Amino acid sequence: MFNLARIAAFLLLCGIKNRVRRQIQRMRQPRHFIGMMVALAYLWFVFGRRALAPGIRQSLPVAALPVIEALLVVSALFSVFAAWFFGREQPTLSFSEAEIHFFFPAPITRRMLLHYKLSKSLLGTLLSAAVSTAFFGAVATGHPLNFLLGAWLAFFTLTLHLTGATLTRASLVQQGKPGWRRRWPAVPVAAAVIAILVWSGARAPHLPPIAQWSLDSLSRWATDLMDAPPLAWVLLPIRAPIQVAFAQNGHALLAALVPAVVVAAIHYLWVPSTQVSFEEASLEYAEQRARLVESRRTQGRAPLASGKRKPPFALSSEGRPEMALVWKNVIAFVRGGSRSTFSAMLVVVVLFVPMLLKGGLGGLWLSGICLMLVVFVTLLGPDTLRVDLRQDIRQIDLLRSFPLSGRRVLWAEVLGPTLMLGAVQLVLLAASVAVSASYPLPRFRLPDRIAVFFGLALFLPTLTFFNVLARNAAVLVMPSWMAADPYQSRGLEMMGQRLLLWVANLLVMLVAVLPSGVVAALVMLVFWSPAGLFAIPLASALATGVMILELHLGLKLLGQLFDKLDATA
Amino acid sequence: MLADAPAVLEVNRLGKVYGDLRAVSELSFSAAAGEILGLVGPNGAGKTTTLRCVAGIIPPTHGQIAIAGHDLHQDPVAAKRELAFLPDEPKLFDYLTVREHLNLIARLYGVAGWEAKADQILEELELKGKESALPLELSRGMKQKLSIACGFLHDPRLILLDEPLTGLDPLGIRRMKESLRRRAEAKNAIVLSSHLLPLVEELCHRILVIAGGRMVAFGTIAQIRAHLEESKGQRVSGAPGSLEDLFIRITSEQSAGTG
Numbered sequence: 001m002f003n004l005a006r007i008a009a010f011l012l013l014c015g016i017k018n019r020v021r022r023q024i025q026r027m028r029q030p031r032h033f034i035g036m037m038v039a040l041a042y043l044w045f046v047f048g049r050r051a052l053a054p055g056i057r058q059s060l061p062v063a064a065l066p067v068i069e070a071l072l073v074v075s076a077l078f079s080v081f082a083a084w085f086f087g088r089e090q091p092t093l094s095f096s097e098a099e100i101h102f103f104f105p106a107p108i109t110r111r112m113l114l115h116y117k118l119s120k121s122l123l124g125t126l127l128s129a130a131v132s133t134a135f136f137g138a139v140a141t142g143h144p145l146n147f148l149l150g151a152w153l154a155f156f157t158l159t160l161h162l163t164g165a166t167l168t169r170a171s172l173v174q175q176g177k178p179g180w181r182r183r184w185p186a187v188p189v190a191a192a193v194i195a196i197l198v199w200s201g202a203r204a205p206h207l208p209p210i211a212q213w214s215l216d217s218l219s220r221w222a223t224d225l226m227d228a229p230p231l232a233w234v235l236l237p238i239r240a241p242i243q244v245a246f247a248q249n250g251h252a253l254l255a256a257l258v259p260a261v262v263v264a265a266i267h268y269l270w271v272p273s274t275q276v277s278f279e280e281a282s283l284e285y286a287e288q289r290a291r292l293v294e295s296r297r298t299q300g301r302a303p304l305a306s307g308k309r310k311p312p313f314a315l316s317s318e319g320r321p322e323m324a325l326v327w328k329n330v331i332a333f334v335r336g337g338s339r340s341t342f343s344a345m346l347v348v349v350v351l352f353v354p355m356l357l358k359g360g361l362g363g364l365w366l367s368g369i370c371l372m373l374v375v376f377v378t379l380l381g382p383d384t385l386r387v388d389l390r391q392d393i394r395q396i397d398l399l400r401s402f403p404l405s406g407r408r409v410l411w412a413e414v415l416g417p418t419l420m421l422g423a424v425q426l427v428l429l430a431a432s433v434a435v436s437a438s439y440p441l442p443r444f445r446l447p448d449r450i451a452v453f454f455g456l457a458l459f460l461p462t463l464t465f466f467n468v469l470a471r472n473a474a475v476l477v478m479p480s481w482m483a484a485d486p487y488q489s490r491g492l493e494m495m496g497q498r499l500l501l502w503v504a505n506l507l508v509m510l511v512a513v514l515p516s517g518v519v520a521a522l523v524m525l526v527f528w529s530p531a532g533l534f535a536i537p538l539a540s541a542l543a544t545g546v547m548i549l550e551l552h553l554g555l556k557l558l559g560q561l562f563d564k565l566d567a568t569a
Numbered sequence: 570m571l572a573d574a575p576a577v578l579e580v581n582r583l584g585k586v587y588g589d590l591r592a593v594s595e596l597s598f599s600a601a602a603g604e605i606l607g608l609v610g611p612n613g614a615g616k617t618t619t620l621r622c623v624a625g626i627i628p629p630t631h632g633q634i635a636i637a638g639h640d641l642h643q644d645p646v647a648a649k650r651e652l653a654f655l656p657d658e659p660k661l662f663d664y665l666t667v668r669e670h671l672n673l674i675a676r677l678y679g680v681a682g683w684e685a686k687a688d689q690i691l692e693e694l695e696l697k698g699k700e701s702a703l704p705l706e707l708s709r710g711m712k713q714k715l716s717i718a719c720g721f722l723h724d725p726r727l728i729l730l731d732e733p734l735t736g737l738d739p740l741g742i743r744r745m746k747e748s749l750r751r752r753a754e755a756k757n758a759i760v761l762s763s764h765l766l767p768l769v770e771e772l773c774h775r776i777l778v779i780a781g782g783r784m785v786a787f788g789t790i791a792q793i794r795a796h797l798e799e800s801k802g803q804r805v806s807g808a809p810g811s812l813e814d815l816f817i818r819i820t821s822e823q824s825a826g827t828g
Contacts (some may be wrong), residue, residue, distance in 0.1 A: 291705070317675040317683050324676035332664045398660040400626040402677050403649040445722070566627050 004108065004116035012123045023491055031478075032493040039496030063219040065141070070222040076158060081190060083165040093163065093282045094115055097290050100283055110279075114272040118160065120352045125155035142247055146253055150245025155259045158381070159239060160267035160406045167274040170281070193234055200231035208432045235264040298401065322404055322412035329416030332387040367436035370428045377428065378460055381421040382467040388413040389472040392478065396565070409558025410476075414468045421468075422461035429453050429460075448533040455540035462544045462551070469554055474501055476561045514548055516543035574601035577651075577727050577758035578623065583616050583632035583750040586784075592618045592702050595781040596632070600727070600758040604670035605749060607773030608762040609812075615782035616762040617657075623760070624654035631804070635724045652679060653720035655734035661704040668700040670719055690718045691750065695741070707735040717745070721730050721752070728752065730761045734768065746772060770812040778821050790815065 026032040048301045095103070095117070103113060127152035139148030207225055208217045226235055236259055240358035243256035312334050392399055392413065399409055433453045437446055479503070520543040578600040585593040593615040600606040608616050617821075622629045625645050628707075634641040639648035661670065668687065691697050692712040704712055713736045720728060734742050736783035749772060753759055763769055769776060776793065778786040786793045793815055 271650045310668060311672075315672050315676050317680050318671075319676070320678045323678065324673045327676070328662060328665060328669075328673055331669065332662070335664045395660055395662065397621070397626050397656065398662075401624050401649065401652075401654045404677070508637055564628060 004112050005119040008116055008119035009123060012120065019491075023493065026493065027517070031497060033494030035493035035500065036201060037496065037500050039492040040493045042499060043492075043494070047352065061215060062248065064214045066219045066222045066226075067215070068244060069242050070226060072240050072242050073226065073235055076154075079158065080161060080165070083162045084169070093166075093278050093285075095286055097286045100286050104279055104283075110277070111272050116267060116419070117163075118131075121159045121163075122156055125159055126152050128155050139243065141248075143247065146247045147245045149257070150241050150243070150247070153244060153264055154241035157237070157260075157264045157267055160177075160271055164267060164271045164274065167271065167276045167278065170278065171274050171276040190245075196230050196234050200225060200228055203228065205489060222343075251430055322408040323400075325404075325409065325412035326416045326419070329387040330412065330420070332391065333385065333420060334389065363435040363437075364439050367432045367439075370432035370435070373429045374432070374456070374460070375426055377421055377424050378464060378467075381424070382417065382464065382471055385421060385468075386416040389469060389475050390416050393475050393508070401567075405559060406562030406565075407555050410469075410472065410559050410562055411555055414465060414472055417468050418465040421464045425460045425464065426457055429456055444533075451534045453537050455536035458537065458544050459516075459547075460541045462547050466512055466547060466551060466554075467509060469551065470512070471559070473508075473554070473558050474505065476558055476565060479565065512547070515550070516546045519543050519546050574603050574756070577601065577602050577637055578760065579631045579633075579635040580619075580623065581635075582717035583619065583622060583634065584630045585615070585622055585627070586630045593622070593629075593779075594780070596779065596784055598777050598784065599786055600760055602756040602758055603753050604724070604775065605753050605759045605761060605773045607769035607776040608760060608779070609764070609766065609769055609776060609816060610779040610785075614779045616779060617731055618782075619779070620731050620760065620762055621652065624729050625649050626654065626769055648781045650723075651725060652727040652729060653692075653723070653725040654729045655716055655731065655733055657735050659704075659717060661712060664699050665697060665706050665708075666703055666717055667718075670715060671722055674719045674722050680723050683722065686722060687718070690721055693744070694718050710738055710741055712739060717748075721748075724757075726757055728759045729758060730756075730759065731762075732763055733761060734763070734765060746792065763826060765814045766811075766816055776812065778816065778819055784821055786815075 023032075025037075027036060080543035093114075103116065132151045133144050133148040137144055137151060141147050205221060206222055227240065232239075240256050240263060244253060270441035273559060310329050311327070313327070315324060315377050354408060389410065401411070404412075430453070433446075433449050436449065454469050520539040522540055523539035524535055527538060531538075576599040580599065581597050583593055583596040584591070596615075596619060599607070610616050618627070621627045623634055623641075624646065624745065627640050628642075634648075636648040637651040641648040648694065658816060660672075665673065671683065671687040671690075674680070675687070680686065688697075691700065694717060696711065696714055696718060699707065699711065704715070705716065713733075717733070730749075733743060733749075737745060746768070749759055749761070761773065763771065770790065774786070775789055778793070788794065790794070790812055797815065797818065
């Protein structure tokens with residue numbers, strides 16, 4: 001047992017040491033060095049300046065701590081209930097493939113393996129607690145050491161509890177207990193806790209009316225509720241480590257530390273005592289994770305689940321060959337994660353529309369929301385929908401072997417997401433005009449709205465094409481910055497590089513839009529007095545024309561770059 | 570027969586440099602229609618780099634490559650239309666099914682009547698019944714077969730294979746060998762890189778041995794052996810002398826010379 005704990009520490013320390021050494025080595029490359037400097041500057045301005053200032057000052061009022069404590073208690077209770085009632089029935093302990101390869105056939109007992117896993121959790125949760133303290137705890141409570149200790153105890157105890165719950169459930173499965181009997185040990189406990197919660201809630205002072213809500217009133221209510229026995233006894237194991245983290249003086253620290261350590265120690269003894277065979281499930285879990293990492297490395301995405309197999313439209317073998325890439329990218333969207341993002345947006349719209357209409361806010365609000373969504377799709381869509389060269393850069397060998405010029409490959413890669421985003425923009429714009437059609441606005445009549453619709457319908461898809469192209473250009477101009485390997489895409493320097501890329505993209509867009517903007521402004525200046533808003537479609541058409549010229553030039557240059565790109569360099 | 574056949578692949582003074590590393594240097598060779606050319610060499614010899622340059626995946630630092638008469642630098646699209654590159658690690662899109670991969674290739678290369686052809690290739694490679702499977706649902710060997718099916722669909726005149734038998738089972742290996750022979754008989758040129766020397770010896774008409782990015786021997790096994798005997802003035806050990814014997818002799822001399 002002692003040896004395996006040392007092995008866990010050895011592996012963790014070696015991992016940290018090698019990672020730090022590798023990062024220092026990478027600093028010799030200018031892009032990593034610049035990235036690191038930018039990331040450090042960003043972190044300093046956002047977090048560090050306050051945290052490291054002489055005499056740490058608490059940024060949260062003391063009255064906020066009980067409210068935060070109550071929220072943390074609720075989320076911990078939720079995690080515990082979920083683990084007992086809805087957790088996996090397989091004893092999934094997370095071992096890496098290397099750990100399985102070296103330790104499972106080694107002459108050590110299952111109990112020793114569990115101790116190794118727990119020792120690793122002990123160290124892993126310490127790191128998590130340190131990160132939480134650095135980013136939140138130090139400035140939130142004003143006592144970083146207390147916060148570190150409390151966060152560590154809380155993370156470790158919760159990890160142990162979730163592991164213990166999984167193992168206990170799995171043990172019951174292995175003993176052949178049917179579904180309801182696997183849950184029965186948890187049922188009375190859960191029922192008792194819920195009963196105590198309800199009873200304590202009924203006895204506690206009522207939640208103040210919303211009009212009287214203040215930090216003090218909510219804090220007082222949360223404290224009264226949680227301090228009243230028997231709820232206080234039930235919540236003690238969960239509250240103790242949180243109270244250590246939030247302790248404002250030595251007395252409060254000691255009062256909370258003793259029960260927190262006792263609870264953690266009981267858990268540490270409980271988990272290895274569960275006699276359950278976890279090896280097979282752990283192996284399966286490790287293989288799943290390895291597949292995920294491999295898929296992210298080679299495809300830049302999580303592996304797809306089995307599901308819909310029919311392509312969205314048939315692809316004939318005749319016609320422009322590059323359309324095959326558009327077809328491929330539409331399939332990637334339909335079967336990939338981007339679809340879930342869009343579905344979530346759709347669900348939000350579907351939920352909100354009836355609420356707005358019911359609330360008497362009517363079509364004008366709906367029209368405004370549609371326009372807001374158009375803005376979101378235009379600004380964030382190209383970042384969200386990455387079914388283009390950003391995804392295919394990992395398959396650059398394959399793309400380069402196709403009988404297509406670089407210009408055509410790039411055009412097709414950018415066209416896929418543009419078509420999808422453009423369709424969403426047009427539908428939302430049309431919906432915006434349609435739902436507001438019956439509302440008379442003296443200064444913005446329906447013909448004016450239709451004129452603006454045509455103006456935007458022309459320009460926005462072209463702008464989106466440019467926006468997607470700019471993001472794909474980064475792949476070609478700075479291929480090594482768009483790290484394909486997940487092991488390279490972590491770390492502060494990568495965070496700094498992403499920040500720089502984001503700023504560079506913004507600048508490119510501003511410069512690109514400038515000529516179109518000038519043309520549109522000139523047209524509006526000339527035609528505003530005779531035509532008013534009807535000048536917008538003309539201004540938009542000319543601005544679109546200018547942007548198409550820019551796109552033509554950009555595709556030509558970037559296509560040449562693609563043809564010369566050395567994928568191995 | 571092969572001596573009179575037109576060259577499908579002509580490589581002239583090919584070179585590839587990465588920073589200070591000269592991966593391939595002054596490499597010239599050709600492959601005729603109907604020929605299977607074996608590319609052998611120790612690890613890091615430059616075999617994969619050579620194949621990737623010939624496939625148009627990475628640009629060579631210098632030299633010329635012509636495929637079926639099309640200069641790869643001047644007219645890359647026409648040249649690439651005539652070739653298929655099958656890497657050692659199958660490169661597939663994880664969101665496309667087996668059949669969709671073939672559909673994609675059919676459009677990219679304009680393969681008329683691809684469905685019937687795809688059925689035939691799937692049958693030949695024992696992928697029938699797997700048409701709707703995604704790559705993650707396939708074994709390593711099946712992925713390799715899918716990659717091969719994609720390469721064969723458009724009837725390329727030049728087939729480049731990097732370790733083509735990796736992951737295949739014994740039956741798959743036998744079928745693959747038969748398939749390569751058949752395609753060579755149909756006047757396609759095949760360049761095959763492999764560490765499996767018995768396979769190279771069995772299949773290939775000529776062999777190109779490279780080490781340190783340079784050509785160290787080129788010809789039939791008999792020609793290479795004769796050349797070695799002539800240059801050393803002694804008989805090569807082992808009679809009649811397998812490719813393995815020759816390979817070890819050539820590459821050990823090469824490493825002794827550079828070491």
